[in-house]
Amino acid sequence: MFRPVSGKVNLPQVEEEVLRFWDESGAFERSVRKDGRPWVFYEGPPTANGLPGAHHVLARVFKDLFPRYHTMKGRYVLRKGGWDTHGLPVELQVEKELGFSSKRQIEDYGIAEFNAKCRESVFEFVSQWNEMTRRIGFWVDLDHPYVTMDNDYIESDWWILKQMWQKGLLYEGYKVVPYCPRCGTPLSDHEVALGYREADDPSIYIRFAVADEQDTYFLVWTTTPWTLPGNVALAVHPDVEYVEVEVAREGKSERLILARALLPTLIQDYRLLATFKGSELVGRKYVPLYSFMQPDRPAYYVVAATYVSIEDGTGIVHMAPAFGAEDMTVGQQYGLPVLQTVDSEGRFIAAITPWAGMPVKAADPAIIEDLQRRGLMYRSERVRHTYPFCWRCDTPLLYYARSSWFIRTTQYRDLLVSLNKGINWYPSHIRDGRFGNWLENNIDWALSRDRYWGTPLPVWRCESCGALDCVGGVDELRGKPDSNFDEVFRGGVDLHRPFIDEVTYSCQCGGRMRRAKEVLDCWFDSGAMPVAQWHYPFENREKFQEQFPADFICEAVDQTRGWFYSLHAISTILFEQA
Ligand SMILES: [Zn+2]
Ligand SMILES: [Zn+2]
Structure with missing residues (x-):
């Protein structure tokens, strides 16, 4: 009646057999119950420019367990994977590879060449990441991930910033900011918190x-x-x-x-x-x-x-x-x-x-x-x-007065605090402790980075009269008076520097509008994922409505002042909900 059970079980081998069965039968894809009521999970995007390690496993166990449980209860749990591909972590690794220690060396080398290296490096270890994900049985859709360096993703970032611009929340200020002299860029308050x-x-x-x-x-x-x-x-x-x-x-x-x-x-x-x-x-x-x-x-x-x-x-x-x-x-x-x-x-x-x-x-x-x-x-x-100290390169930071771009998050401080009260934190003390305290002392988000590999700040400035303009999408930029967009991108669109810096258009005064040279804090990219993973609002409006806000996110505690903050801040300002 029963198959005899051996007293000697090779557990890794059993796991391999189960994994093979899952692969062959398409178990994950088939388990996603499109007819169920949505239960929304957001995957915090890793960067695949380094090898995954044992410490990456723990969070993924939880990131699998809860969605799997709710799927078994009949809910529709879409699990879209994601990759974080911009910013200092990526640039720094390429700098090391090339033996660079200053921005001047990057500019001599060429921004286009440098960014091409960055683009290559972000998926250097993607097969190891995919294999780790498969091997630990973490069910997440890595065939259709969101990728923060894609043009569509960048365009959604721009749309978000335009919403903020229209509310008067995006501004340039001459302020003292925490500044990494090696990376040559200001850092945000939440980045500083990572490096004490x-x-x-x-x-x-x-x-x-x-x-x-x-x-x-x-x-x-x-x-x-x-x-x-x-x-x-x-x-x-x-x-x-x-x-x-x-x-x-x-x-x-x-x-x-x-x-x-x-x-x-x-x-x-x-x-x-x-x-x-x-x-x-x-x-x-x-x-x-x-x-x-x-x-x-x-x-x-x-x-x-x-x-x-x-x-x-x-x-x-x-x-x-x-x-x-x-x-x-x-x-x-x-x-x-x-x-x-x-x-x-x-x-x-x-x-x-x-x-x-x-x-x-x-x-x-x-x-x-x-x-x-x-x-x-x-x-x-x-x-x-x-x-x-700089969270990426370990150089002591300086507090340094300079001109940079900010999001006026302080205008939303009360709402950030009150919406946080409605979030069901585990462990619960984070809500009013580590995260709540942090929100109450909120200062404006230092958004811009004087760097190369990142989402370009979509602000153009008139070189004659100084007028500023924020662009909320690709078609908008293409349609600006006397825009040279199509000429610049004859061979295909890449919204990154240095190409986007060549796009200019006419100001009302007759002068020429040129892009402010900064790129965005990469934490803005990951915080924008509820919107940008769907290329909202340019596409997938229904998908976005269905998948916002999240029922469940889970990451290591260092993310309270990283991804959790940027998610919370962007959702609060855009939609006044968390
Ligand atoms: Zn640094
Ligand atoms: Zn002008």
Whole structure:
């Protein structure tokens, strides 16, 4: 009645037999019950430019289990595979292959050639990925995947951005952004969150001489000596109490000004001369440490800022608006100048003569030595603290003022938070913890990358009058007045750089519209997948309606601030639902 069962079972062999049966019978395709009520699963797209590893298996077990269960309960669970193909991870690998370490080398090599290499590399290991997927029995449709570098996918990205543009949510701003000097591009807040770790940095206490007062100094603390040549002001907290004390110095005496609360940690022997509120210090002038660059507006005086802390340091903060978001905000309130002492590769510009061309962090020791030699160093130590590094290339990030493109996500902060409350997170503490906290501190999404292999930012600018225009699709671009689209793409359309950069059209003023040169954060691509996987709204309108929003997504916890965030932000802004 029964076949005899051997006591010695070779499990891998049994698995192979089952897999063969599934393949031959088309079990997965046949199991997808098109007549059932949809239960929607989104596949988070991997990049196939590296080999899959054991750590990729766990998430896929869950990504298979739940859809399979709901299929068995009679639901229609379409499982469209996807590939993430753009961005720094891909570029970096090609750079390594070619032995490049800077953007200049890429441009000398040629953007077209470089991007062709990127295009090749993203599917280098696709057969290994497909085999891993098959072997672990993960049922997902890899025959019809969405691919973020396809023209159709890019066009949907453009459509999304145009919706945002029309709502006034896409803008160019001169802001301090986290910036990787090696990759030569700003990063978004969620990318920065991926790269924090411990680092050793200088911790120095410096004397800033009060103007027109002999031997009197503001005592100022910083962990970034390289920002000092960009200093334009000092900040105090208006409501905190400050003191002026007399201390002995090399047989003479000097007077130091600092927050009263920090006096015990810094100075033991002193004579108290005066106490006053921070607000009374505002407007006092000091002698600049450096005068490499001439400010075009009044500078070198004390301003009030409520972000100044008396947790550590001296309660007096040095301000370089080019290198700190808070410095920039306060600097704008006071109309302070911005001294941009650093170039886009993270090196001092020529005007900073003693250290011109040096990577700024490498110049720290020389700056410290200079301050010591001039008698301006009060104390010099090291501090161990957490500092952000580039999530792809591990270079310490700089905070750096530059012009880049943003999505005004802060306008949707409340909705981002409230829609998140309706998401059923497992484990549930992520909802209000790791993800919820993150949303409440939302800042505008730094969207643009000064790179090569990515979805081109669909913004064109008039070279005569500066007018800006956002393009929401291929036909729209082709139909612009006097557009040279068809000429550029005679041999076939590829929406990537450098080809798209050649597409120009007429502005109302008679000038020529040229594309802004940036590409998009690759997290925008993956976050756009609910829309772009269907080439919505250009095609598949019904399919999109049927497959939005998702019932189930599942990824590793690092994706809370990666893919989960970009999905949530884009859906919230576009459809006001999550
Ligand atoms: Zn980098
Ligand atoms: Zn114009």
